[in-house]
Amino acid sequence: MMKGIPVKLRLTLGIAAALAASVHVAAHADTAADVKQQCGSCHALDRDYAKAAKHERAERKAPPLDFAGNKFRREWLYSWLQNPVRLRPAGVFPPAHAKPSADGDVVDTTTLAKHPALDAAQAGKVADYLMTLTPFDGLIAAETYQPGTIAQRMGQMNFGKFKGCDGCHQDAPDTGGVSGPELYTAWQRLQPAFISAYIAQPAAWDPHTMMPVGDANTAAVHKLANYLKLIGEKQP
Template structure:
């Protein structure tokens, strides 16, 4: 009887091992594909932030990805890799040149594997606070009136894109950004982007307002 129980358990155990191994295989294969395509020549994937001076920042060709698993929502990277439309209206590190796109496109299993690898890259500075995306009055007032965030970031209103070009677009941020990361980025800017054009709000915006702003940004469509 025991022999029968043991034998019946083998397929279940084998399936569990296969599922577990398969889940990690995507990350490993994604890292190999990322390296083979020389993506790291434009994107930093090992933290902490490398830039210390303006010269350091200007030498970079693309945004850092070493905290992408904390920044992005599940599913976004795989979808974006298949149709890499520009998120920034202007070319990286430029204040005049339009972003014409041209980011390499991925498809099939490679797309899924690279997305899995990037989503495995997380920052311990992004705490799981459970901030829920919400169009809340406190966040809206901070974004629109108090700090005029749309002066640098595009948003969609009444079906049209409005706002500035110097920062990444926040239209469809609800599909892209984790509100907990938005809060961490606002509260600890030196961790994620020591050299940047965006104003530092840590110490200026109180914690409740910052969480409201993070929730609001996370709700933008």
């Protein structure tokens, strides 16, 4: 490709390319170090937590991010990091944020930490780094889910009455349980293949998850995924 280009110029171009590559590697390393320093105190960024005792789940301050690149949509990460909103009404370990009341246990919101907002440049770097964390490419590659459709009423009945997902999750604001993340924006933030793969095998992703394995046949899993697609596409 460099035929006809003077030797000195070829050497100069080669050196420039090498320097650019080294700068890119150094920048990635710097971002990784920053993320580990600033985010690692709350989020697990490697698989070591999976080897810990079960009580590790109770000590979490935030969900693990070691498979963020298999889980999230990059554009959502970039936006959310600049304007973080709470996804888990009762935090990552609900018993730690419950307090008694006349109506039973309620969420003590004063105990819930707020996620810091990043500027656009920081958010872009962090999002790009998190998208490199992909230890479960095999699970994603094996996934057969193709987004489809489902009737609103049938999807809602399946989510709540038949599968009981609303015991932990919300499929609309302030509608449903609070011990799991809200799911009415799940389609916006999560990759479709991840949604299906996680519903089918939650413990394969997080061995300490509190999410049960329900009716894990493929058709049932895809029906739930399609409902999350339906309600997610209606969100602003």
